[in-house]
Amino acid sequence: GQNIDQPTEMTATEGAIVQINCTYQTSGFNGLFWYQQHAGEAPTFLSYNVLDGLEEKGRFSSFLSRSKGYSYLLLKELQMKDSASYLCACKREAGSYQLTFGKGTKLSVIP
């Protein structure tokens, strides 16, 4: 099976940096995803890591350590519009399109 853990809620200040952690224990692993979901809306893709290391995309970066079963999403220069839930998801094997999602981290950005 797959077990994915991430904090339930976080609060951060506008303009600051926040790191959202995700740990996973899976019977197979071939990639970790981050999705953003604003309240009442559909999830949207943010990033995908399959190899160890940091992937940077504008204000957002995602890190993966396969040996530690650990990932984080780093959000810089926080804006009010970044208030949303951030979903961590794992893909079990190459060629598979199935994702298993964590419960999500609700991020509140305050002035």
Add this chain to the structure above:
Amino acid sequence: DAGITQSPRYKITETGRQVTLMCHQTWSHSYMFWYRQDLGHGLRLIYYSAAADITDKGEVPDGYVVSRSKTENFPLTLESATRSQTSVYFCASSDLEWEQFFGPGTRLTVL
């Protein structure tokens, strides 16, 4: 308009009734997915389809039926709705292993 749509967006039904949720995508993506999202559980995969006439069970398939006679449509049927099926249902489609595009969701209430 191109994209992925779901209908209805909101549905209230009664226990024991049959309900069908529709999903339509215009990208000709091979893969389509149905998820449900509940507080405390995150997104859970119900069924997915790799192509027309090919479907497979996900994590929580009991009580649901799917079909895919055309590439662009992937309806989800609750044959006899139960209160535990009250949820937000998201359809998604993909042609890449690392990105799924989600529809706007259907909020279903079973009384």
